Amino acid sequence: MDEARHSPNPSEITALRAELPPQQGNTGQWGQTSQDKTWKYLCFFVSLILLLTVIILSVILSEVLKRTQQVQEKVLQLNEKVTQGLGDAGHDRDFIRSEVFRQMKAVLAGNESSCEPCPLDWKFFQGSCYFFSLDNLTWTQANDSCVQKQAHLVIINSRTEQVGHVES
Known part of the structure; x- marks a missing residue:
């Protein structure tokens, strides 16, 4: 028994090879079953789908941010x-x-x-300004005088209008 416990000499090391019995199901290279490969493919595709989802959401988010900025500018x-x-x-x-x-x-x-208020010495009556001249002028001379004052020569036929001017 003492000999079994002593440390082996490097020149005395021998290699042992053991054959393991095959597992149930198909075995592929490196001892993987087809079920292991299925899980690996499934994980790969789920990861790929998640990556694509992240990329798509990033694009959508950038568009939403751009539109939000446009709306803020319009506001x-x-x-x-x-x-x-x-x-x-x-x-x-x-x-x-x-x-x-x-x-x-x-x-x-x-x-x-x-x-504007009527000019000095003019009389207001029913929305118009009137100027009464005491000068003795012909119709033509009176009309020329009105044109110089940027006014019109009128004939007052209404008794109310005549009385209103006299009383003012």
């Missing part, structure tokens, strides 16, 4: 337009307010027209 543009529109509306409101005050001032001054 910014619309915000700028709304801000500009609100500013314009504020200016319009201020203009309308000043116009209302101007109209009120004209009404209080006795000139109810929507135009």
Whole structure:
């Protein structure tokens, strides 16, 4: 027994080869069964499908991000337009307010027209300004005088219009 426990001399080493009984099923090279190969192929195809899925999702995600950025740019543009529109509306409101005050001032001054107040020495009546001249002129001379004042020579037939001017 002592001899069996002693360490072998390198020149005394012999090789042993053992034959293993074959496993059930077909064995391929390296002792793999066809079931092992099936699992390897299945894992390979599942990995390939997962890789393709990741690639496809990456492409879709990049498109979604691009469209999101485009939508954000459009939202910014619309915000700028709304801000500009609100500013314009504020200016319009201020203009309308000043116009209302101007109209009120004209009404209080006795000139109810929507135009500028009548010039000095002119009389306002029912939306028009009238100038009464005390000069004794012919029709042609009176018409020329009106043209110089950028006005029209009129004949007043209405008693109300005649009285309104005299009382003003």
